[in-house]
Amino acid sequence: MNTPGTFNDASDHYLQFKAVQKSYDQVTLVVKDFNLDVSQGEFLTLLGPSGSGKTTVLMMMAGFESVTSGDILLDKHPITRTAPYRRNIGMVFQNYALFPHMSIAENLAYPLKVRKKPKAEIESQVARFLALIELEAFGNRTPGQLSGGQRQRVALARALIFNPSLVLMDEPLGALDKKLREQMQLEILRLHKKLGFTVIYVTHDQTEALTMSDRIAVFNDGVVQQCASPDVLYEQPSNAFVADFIGENNFLPGVVEHVSDDIADIKVSTGEVIRATRVDCGDSGSDKVTVAIRPEKLFILPTDHEYDSAITVKLTDRLYVGDFLRYFFELPDGTEIVVKYLNDHAAPRIAVGDEVQLVFRARDSFAFSPM
Amino acid sequence: MSTGNPAAVEKLSRREYVLAQRELRRKKMFALALVVPLLLFLFFAFVAPIGTMLYRGVYNPVVAELIPDTLQALEQWEGQTLPDDAVLNRLALDLKRLAQTRKSGKLAEEINRHWPGASSVIKSTARRMKRQTDEALLNGGADMIRVANKKWQRVEIWRAIKKAGQVYTDGYYLTALDLERNADGDIQQRESAQIYIKLYQKTLWMALVITFSCLLLGYPLAYYLANAPSKTANLMMILVLLPFWTSLLVRTTAWIALLQTNGVVNSTLMALKIINQPIEMLYTEFSTIIAMTHILLPFMVLPLFSVMKGIDPSLMRAAQSMGAKPISAFISVYLPNTLPGLSAGALLVFIISVGYYITPALVGGTDGQMISNIIAFHMQQSNNWGLAATLGSLLLVLILALYWIYDHFIGASNIKLG
Incomplete structure (x- = not known):
């Protein structure tokens, strides 16, 4: 499991952040001790709630914000003090x-013109990238005559046409509607696969992050909480924030009874003792913990699924969503629990007010120290 | 309903048609009622005066009304020799009538404009004719005139009378363009003082300098305002608009207090021992330019600000991320996007300053005079409304021409005023 702040995986150290800090007001740190290694060709997403510092990190990378302390290395060369236009x-x-004020073709040609490339090369490159984003016929239009999705494709091509060492994307799909956003996600992935550039992608949309990224760095409060591949992030969150931020989760408060290896026995408010995978909670008795269990990993007895813990709860509501059903339960102390069932023949038929037993496996439940 | 399935189109019945027409008419009347005050105002305060001015520049019936008979008699005269006695007799009669109705001064003034020195000739002759009977004048008026003043023997005064007597004349335009007609009737450069062309050139030059100064001061200010946090920007905006809330006269007078020989600027410089003698700053071109720059600055800042406010700040960042240095990014990306505001501001300041009157009149002295001051002079002091109208018309033509050039090269649709 990753410890926040240090990630020594099999990276070729293409882009490195070394203990980077940022303060705007000389009083508080917006980014605290940021460390990250990115491999060449990787698609890395910075995910976090607004104000978590992810955009600041991006701006420091691009050179539009200065770095208070620490170093940024690109291909082993420090770029911390390099001007944006030289990066x-x-x-x-x-x-x-x-x-x-420029046509689409002129927009695409801009970075090449700035680099004083020969005219013939500029023309062929622009034609190539217009074809790549399937806007060959639009070269002479102005941005105002294009739709949102088309504009975003042009912006993407313009950021790629000069063969940059790195491509930064600051919530590039935030202004598009849902359907277009999904199309553009595929479009970006297609280009990424085809051209093999390295991407640092900023978003607050976790679905987007989970679908697109090789790895995701989850930000909160200026600190990376966890940096891992989407499946690890979802199935093995390293703390309560990540468990809560990524996907849907139920949180049961409890007290540690006993710890053996990586399994913790926890007494919850119903008086029952449950078994959960120990992540970052204390190991002595009476340490407070919070146990996270995903709604789709909980089952209502009787069930064919294997389990090693059970809690007794009362049904308060049932929501019909179409392809699945959501059951809302309540513990005696008021804690709410959601259970998700596919809408098939196995879906249990219970009435509001019924007391049932919810069961789960220890490997699907995680004991964190409370947030 | 012109589109859709033709079978589905239902024609309105006669009654429905009338009702629909009535509704449309009511809407149109309402719209008209809203703009009528503006249109009336425009007509009476703008179109009509300008029309009159243009007409006055070529229409001059004064002399023709004063001495109609003489002018009729002069119609056949070729202008090479002295006119014959019949003409002189007519003039004697006209002069007598003018002297009796006390209008000879007016005639003298008009003729004098075409031939300096004619004023006293006409006035003294008219006084003599007053005492004669009509009969005596009709028969021997010619001799009496010749006796009254020797200058009647010169052909120039007759040419002046004939020229002044034209009801429709290009004379004012020739004068305003520093031209004149020689004895053969050909147009040539005026031999005496060349004033107006020079003055037009100076006016354009000063307007250009003022526009440029406003741009130099206004562009960075507007940039700062558009990018500052809204609290600071609002406060600064009040400072920019403050001059609008103060009387123009007060602001101009303030410049007199600052720039005069013993004014604030001079005494400060002398107290700091930078200069030993006061510099003459007031009543110069410099004082006109500096005061007008101050007064017209908001007209530059406001359109610039409104355009800059709409420019996405990430454009400059995008340009830099693509490798453009800040200055080149500014020139290739930011500046072109501010052009609509820049041209609107520049055009506004330039056109206002070309026709500006009060400030040059107060702080300009003789050195800092602009064309509008001469127009005012001809209206108020020399009483030459025709020439004033002509100078004004030329100014109008000049501005229209500049606007056309602007439209041709940059495009007027580019202008954004707010």
Whole structure:
């Protein structure tokens, strides 16, 4: 399991953050001790609630914000003090930032013109990238004549056309509607697979992060809580914040009874003792913990699924969502628990007010120290 | 309903048609009622005066009304030799009538504009004719005139009378363009003082300098305002608009207090021992330019601000991330996007300053005079409304021409005023 702050996986150290800190007001740190290794060609997402410092990290990477302390290395060269225009980093902005007074082709040609490339090369590159984003016929239009999705594709191509060492994307799909957003996610992945560039992607949309990324760094309060692949993040969260932020979760408060290896016996408010995987909670008796169990990992007795713990709860509500059903239960102390069932023949038929037993496996439940 | 399935189109019945027409008419009347005050105002305060001005520049019936008979007699005259006695007799009669109705001064003034020195000739002759009977004048008026003043023997005064007597004249335009007609009737450069062309050039030059100064001061200010936090921006905006809430006269007078020989600027510089003698700053071109820059600055800042406010700040970042240095990013990305505001501000300041009157009149002295001051002079002091109208018309043409050039090269649709 990763410890927050240090990630020594099999990285080629293409992009490195070493103990980077940032303070805007000389009083508080917005980014605290940020460490990260990114491999070449990796798609890494910075995910977190607004104000968690993820955009600040991106801006420091691009050079638009200074670094208070620490170092950023790109391909082993420190770029901490390099001016933005010398970093060779492509950037895609949320509001596209296309130049409204230039045509699409001129927009794409801009980074090449700045680099004083020969005219023939510029033309062929622009044509190639227009074809890549399937907007060949739009070269002479202005950004104002394009739809949101088309603009975003142009912004993407413009950030890629000069073969940057790194591409930064600051919530690039935030302004699009849901359907278009899903299309563009696939579009970005297609280009990423085809061209093999390295991406640092910022979003607050976890679905987007889970679908697109090789790895996700979950931010909160200026600190990386966990940096791992989407499945690890979802199935083995390293603390209560990540468990809560990624996907849906139930949290049961309890007290540690006994700890053996990585399994903790925890007494919950019903008086029952449950078994959960120990993550970062204390190991002495009477330490307070919170146990996280996903709604789809809880089952109502009787069930065919194996289990090693059970709690007794009362049904308060049942919600019909269509393809699945949501059951809302309550513990005697008021804690709410949600259980998700596929809407098939196995879905139990119980009435509001019924007392039932919910069961789960220790490997699907995680004991964290409370947030 | 012109679209859709033609079978589905239902024609309105006669009665429905009338009702629909009535509704449309009511809407139109309402819209008209809203704009009528503006249109009336525009007509009476704008279109009509400008029309009159343009007409006055070429229409000059004064002399024709004063001495109609003489002018009729002069119609056949070629202008090479002295006119014959019949003409002189007519003039004698006209002069007598003018002297009796006390209008000879007016005639003298009009003729004098075409031939300096004619004023006293006409006035003294008219006084003599007053005492004669009509009969005597009709028969021997010619001799009496010749006796009254020797200058009647010169052909120039007759040419002046004939020229002044034209009801429709290009004379004012020629004068305003520093031209004149020679004895053969050809247009040539005026031999005496060349004033107006020079003055137009100076006015344009000063307007250009003022526009440029406003741009130099206004652009960074507008940039700062557009990018500052809203609290600071609002406060600064009040400071920019403050001049609008103060009387123009007060602001101009303040410059007199600052720039005069013993004014604030001079005494400060002398107290700091930077200069030993006061610099003459007031009543110069410099004082006009500096005061007008101050007064017209908001007209530059406001359109610039409104345009800059709409520019996405990430544009500059995008340009830099693509490798453009800050200055080149500014020139290739930011500046072109501010052009609508920049051209609106520049055009506004330029056009206002070309026709500005009060400030040059107060702080300009003789050196800092602009064309509008000469127009005012001709209206108030020399009483030459025709010339004043002509100078004004030329100013109008000049501005329209500049606007056309602007539209041709930059495009007027680019302008954004607010």
